[in-house]
Amino acid sequence: MSMHGGRLVARVLKNEDVSHLFTLCGGHIASIYDGCIDEGIQIIDTRHEQAAAHAADAYARLTRGIGVAAVTAGPGVTDAVTAVANAYFANSPLLLLGGAAPLEQQGRGALQEMEQVALLKPITKYSIAIHQTDRIPELLTQAIRIALSGRPGPVFVEIPFDVLIQFVDEENVKFPTQYRTTARAFGDTAQIGRAASLISNARHPIVLAGSQVYWEDASAALRTFIEKLNLPVFPNGMGRGTLPMNHPNCLPLARGAALRQADIVLSLGVPMDFRMRYGEFGAATRLIQVDVDAAEIGRNRAVEVGIVGSARAVLEQLTTAAPAVDFGDWVAQLQGVQEEKRTELAEWENSNALPIHHLRLARELNNLLDEDTIVIADGGDVVGLAAKVLNITQPGQWMDPGPLGCLGVGLPFALAAQALYPNKKVIVLNGDGSFGLNGMEFDTAVRFNLPIVTVIGNDGQWGEIRLPQIALMGEERAVATRLAPGAHYERIADAFGGYGEFVIHPAEIVPAIHRARASGKPAIVNVMIDPEGVSKADAVRAYVL
Secondary structure, eight states, X not given: XXXXXXXXXXXXXXXXXXXXXXXXXXXXXXXXXXXXXXXXXXXXXXXXXXXXXXXXXXXXXXXXXXXXXXXXXXXXXXXXXXXHHHHHHTTOOXXXXXXXXXXXXXXXXXXXXXXXXXXXXXXXXXXXXXXXXXXXXXXXXXXXXXXXXXXXXXXXXXXXXXXXXXXXXXXXXXXXXXXXXXXXXXXXXXXXXXXXXXXXXXXXXXXEEOHHHHHTTOHHHXXXXXXXXXXXXXXXXXXXXXXXXXXXXBOGGGHHHHHXXXXXXXXXXXXXXXXXXGGOOOTTOEEEEEESOGGGTXXXXXXXXXXXXXXXXXXXXXHHHSOOOOOHHHHHHHHHHHHHHHHHHHHHHTOOOSSBOHHHHHHHHHXXXXXXXXXXXXXXXXXXXXXXXXXXXXXXXXXXXXXXXXXXXXXXXXXXXXXXXXXXXXXXXXXXXXXXXXXXXXXXXXXXXXXXXXEEEEOSBOHHHHHHHHHHHOGGGOOSOBOOTTOOTHHHHHHHTOXXXXXXXXXXXXXXXXXXXXXXXXXXXXEEBXXXXXXXXXXXXXXXX
């Protein structure tokens, strides 16, 4: 039997249990589509290549496997670069397949010809071109192995048009099997012993649970460990939900106070980047850093103990090694801080003021959450405050861009989530600014009958930038941060055959979302929120500005 290169690509993806390919059409990659049809892989075509790659990123995060986007040559590849960069900094194993001009035409000024492999190298773990059809399975599986190994990350594979359309005999093609391991890396036993001793003898130890706890499916191991010692936990990134936010030891609002007083910080796959103030904790704080990537240990902050290993494996080792010490008094102290912060925010969460306060919108959304809800966060102030309120209880229930802070992921991430889990309720929380970046993907949701509900917190501005801009330079010099006030984004839903509502009263938020869900269509609920909401209360400013 003869198979063309596109079918070989699809067969490799099928062998990896990839169920969806995200793309925007282009002649260079048409044979990949043909192969996907034969292999039973669903093709979801977006309105922009960036959205296709964002969706593949989300697919990778939700499955803890490879997510795949295919884009045409030249501008197709460059359009996807932002999403690849976002996946790189979020450690998400995205496979971007890029078309290219036929080999015989390269160097002659072919249509959409440009240097793509070098362009992608700085923001991928691996970037190559395949120039022989019969080597597609070998080199593609190599790229997948690299994407999923160690600290996950994106890879780029360029395949020219003529390589994809050439036929080869199946019997002459080797499809690699058993080409990667699922083995977990256990920490050095001596370092485990040191870490267990430091934690057990500490007065104010805390645990930072990062994205690696999620990627390594370590939720159960985390819970066992922290409950054995009664330790406070603070989630980070995809770590949100690996311990339910309503667990008595999960105290996110008390993180600042905890870090100021902590004598031991156990960091589980949490980079010491801007989100952790580059590791600038208390002067007497000692850091135990666990990471699957040795190069991350000691970055920006000296470590007392550095353990290279899987978060899940190391947690299991620490649970065995550490005596059952109870830090209940320390946890109770932080629970008091958490309750104080929650009380400070409650006034705004319960406010009936118009326009609606950001925190009231967050509280109403929280009332809708259950275990079958996935929340995609895409915005500035409206998302930053919602993160303090939403009760995330499941791993993978919350997705945001990650440390690159890339806006525009909302609808693309939701496409992947709803396609993978058709019976779950997918909500996108957008700012009005971030919605504009990939809002046309509402059309994609309608075409594929994906009943995503997009909730837009509409304050007519890029609030996260505008409010500090006004504070620093005055309102008369606050330029490039205003958007159309009261814009009716919900009419986009009507235009494409979805469902839309315009909401100005807080009591109408939940009923509007219920009606949106009941419609069975992709929906936009456009909620007018207060442009000055963040600046009105010290309790709010402390979390955002």
